[in-house]
Amino acid sequence: MDQYERVLQAAHSVRKTTDFVPEVAIVLGSGLGALADKVEDPIVIPAAEIEGYKVSTVSGHAGRLIFGTLAGKKVVVQQGRIHYYEGYEMGDVVLPVRLMCALGAKTVILTNAAGGVNESYRPGDFMVIRGQIAQFVPSPLRGANDERFGTRFPDMSEIYSRPLISLAKEVAKEAGVTLREGVYLQASGPNYESPEEIRAFRILGADAVGMSTAVEAIAAKHMGREVLGISLITNMAAGIAGPLSHEEVKEAADRAGRAFIALVHGVIAKI
Numbered sequence: 674m675d676q677y678e679r680v681l682q683a684a685h686s687v688r689k690t691t692d693f694v695p696e697v698a699i700v701l702g703s704g705l706g707a708l709a710d711k712v713e714d715p716i717v718i719p720a721a722e723i724e725g726y727k728v729s730t731v732s733g734h735a736g737r738l739i740f741g742t743l744a745g746k747k748v749v750v751q752q753g754r755i756h757y758y759e760g761y762e763m764g765d766v767v768l769p770v771r772l773m774c775a776l777g778a779k780t781v782i783l784t785n786a787a788g789g790v791n792e793s794y795r796p797g798d799f800m801v802i803r804g805q806i807a808q809f810v811p812s813p814l815r816g817a818n819d820e821r822f823g824t825r826f827p828d829m830s831e832i833y834s835r836p837l838i839s840l841a842k843e844v845a846k847e848a849g850v851t852l853r854e855g856v857y858l859q860a861s862g863p864n865y866e867s868p869e870e871i872r873a874f875r876i877l878g879a880d881a882v883g884m885s886t887a888v889e890a891i892a893a894k895h896m897g898r899e900v901l902g903i904s905l906i907t908n909m910a911a912g913i914a915g916p917l918s919h920e921e922v923k924e925a926a927d928r929a930g931r932a933f934i935a936l937v938h939g940v941i942a943k944i
């Protein structure tokens with residue numbers, strides 16, 4: 674079965690429960706989990722009820738979609754991201770994003786925790802993604818193309834919506850939150866990068882590094898959606914400060930959670 678058929682099948686599973694049509698899709702990264710609790714009149718669909726939807730093995734949440742209202746907008750929130758490093762194919766990794774778009778979402782907000790590659794960044798900073806480097810992981814569009822998703826060779830010169838970047842900056846300013854603007858590089862993980870890789874990534878133009886997001890952005894852009902990406906810098910990337918630990922990343926994400934939520938909430942209100 675091709676990827677488009679898989680998404681149709683997954684959408685069919687969701688439609689057995691709800692005919693809710695979201696305007697905005699939000700993928701929650703580390704530290705943003707609590708945003709899901711803010712969704713009003715939630716309709717929760719566990720991954721296990723959605724045909725073809727893989728179950729994330731890493732996060733505390735088994736994976737689910739939450740439909741409802743947030744900041745006055747009809748949203749769908751993906752909790753429990755599926756990562757390439759878990760061993761899944763890129764088609765599985767981006768299925769939730771494609772599904773949320775197929776269900777109606779016109780705007781996709783991708784969030785993540787990331788390491789700061791730009792040495793002027795500090796843990797706790799936020800970064801709105803202006804551009805990305807995704808060539809260190811396979812493209813989610815590899816394999817037969819279904820024109821119903823989008824064209825075979827889609828343009829990627831402006832993956833991230835300029836108007837949404839401006840909006841995020843506006844909201845950050847009002848909220849008194851430091852928001853950088855930079856380039857996100859998706860590494861394959863699960864190991865953190867070596868200091869040598871980070872130095873190379875910096876030369877390539879990366880400001881932040883993480884293990885998600887870029888392939889989801891490609892899949893959403895392929896479908897012609899407006900994409901916004903926001904990273905929380907949880908740590909300085911390898912070789913800049915001390916050694917890295919998942920605990921450090923989680924703690925930093927938890928600490929910044931409230932500001933992260935305020936930022937994303939503020940952006941959704943203004944879309």
Ligand code: HPA
Pocket residue numbers: 786787788789860865866882883884907908909910911917922
């Ligand atoms: N590298 C890759 N992924 C990450 C990092 C990092 O330093 N921090 C949070 N996610």
